[in-house]
Amino acid sequence: MSQMGLREAQMPQLAKTSANGLADFEPVAERNCFVSSKNLVMLVGDSGVGKTCLLVRFKDGAFLAGSFISTVGIDFRNKVLTVDGVKVKLQIWDTAGQERFRSVTHAYYRDAHALLLLYDVTNKASFDNIQAWLTEIHEYAQQDVVLMLLGNKVDSAQDRVVKREDGEKLAKEYGVPFMETSAKSGLNVELAFTAIAKELKHRSMKLPNEPKFKLHDYVKKEVRGSGCCRS
Numbered sequence: 647m648s649q650m651g652l653r654e655a656q657m658p659q660l661a662k663t664s665a666n667g668l669a670d671f672e673p674v675a676e677r678n679c680f681v682s683s684k685n686l687v688m689l690v691g692d693s694g695v696g697k698t699c700l701l702v703r704f705k706d707g708a709f710l711a712g713s714f715i716s717t718v719g720i721d722f723r724n725k726v727l728t729v730d731g732v733k734v735k736l737q738i739w740d741t742a743g744q745e746r747f748r749s750v751t752h753a754y755y756r757d758a759h760a761l762l763l764l765y766d767v768t769n770k771a772s773f774d775n776i777q778a779w780l781t782e783i784h785e786y787a788q789q790d791v792v793l794m795l796l797g798n799k800v801d802s803a804q805d806r807v808v809k810r811e812d813g814e815k816l817a818k819e820y821g822v823p824f825m826e827t828s829a830k831s832g833l834n835v836e837l838a839f840t841a842i843a844k845e846l847k848h849r850s851m852k853l854p855n856e857p858k859f860k861l862h863d864y865v866k867k868e869v870r871g872s873g874c875c876r877s
């Protein structure tokens with residue numbers, strides 16, 4: 647990543663903010679806005695799979711083209727989404743995929759309520775590492791964490807080395823919802839975060855008359871294809 651990456655000197659400060667800062671996300675009576683301590687979404691996956699770009703696409707509707715600057719430690723952004731007429735505020739943490747920051751990432755897993763686990767469809771190793779990421783998630787994250795698998799960079803159809811069916815098969819094996827995305831074109835990016843927001847809202851609000859939201863069904867709204875020509 648990233649224009650918004652942290653310098654290492656900033657990391658202790660952020661760690662402190664995050665550890666104490668959860669109070670900032672306690673439910674508050676903002677008009678028409680569902681702000682909760684239970685809306686922390688974390689992006690994980692190998693370095694270079696596009697976590698920062700996915701977040702920037704979602705937050706700002708832009709694509710970070712050009713040279714690739716790896717995330718240092720962890721960074722976060724907030725975004726308010728309107729879900730079924732209710733505003734839901736997500737705090738999204740962008741983690742560093744590089745091995746040397748893994749212990750930093752481990753420290754944050756336990757606070758995450760949702761995880762978006764990414765691989766890059768043009769990078770087989772990033773797909774092969776998904777099982778190791780799942781093992782790590784199992785070890786460090788909350789048992790009931792909302793999890794979604796994303797195959798990113800589908801706009802690069804000519805460089806694709808991981809077939810859609812392989813992503814689907816792996817996701818099915820682990821019972822995890824799956825989508826293919828492109829941070830470059832924007833394909834399915836909003837949809838992925840909306841699915842997470844809906845699930846978190848549903849879990850937190852527990853409205854007795856609201857029909858149960860089914861994340862697995864919702865991801866079927868995914869637009870298939872490379873998304874190469876959308877932007």
Ligand SMILES: Nc1nc2c(ncn2[C@@H]2O[C@H](COP(=O)(O)OP(=O)(O)OP(=O)(O)O)[C@@H](O)[C@H]2O)c(=O)[nH]1
Nearest residue numbers: 647693694695696697698699716717743799829830
């Ligand atoms: N074609 C294409 N390139 C992408 C896409 N997403 C990211 N990239 C490129 O992939 C490279 C890495 O993107 P980042 O978002 O910085 O990757 P990251 O997962 O945050 O990497 P770390 O910070 O090291 O963990 C950059 O050169 C991006 O421009 C995408 O959807 N399509």
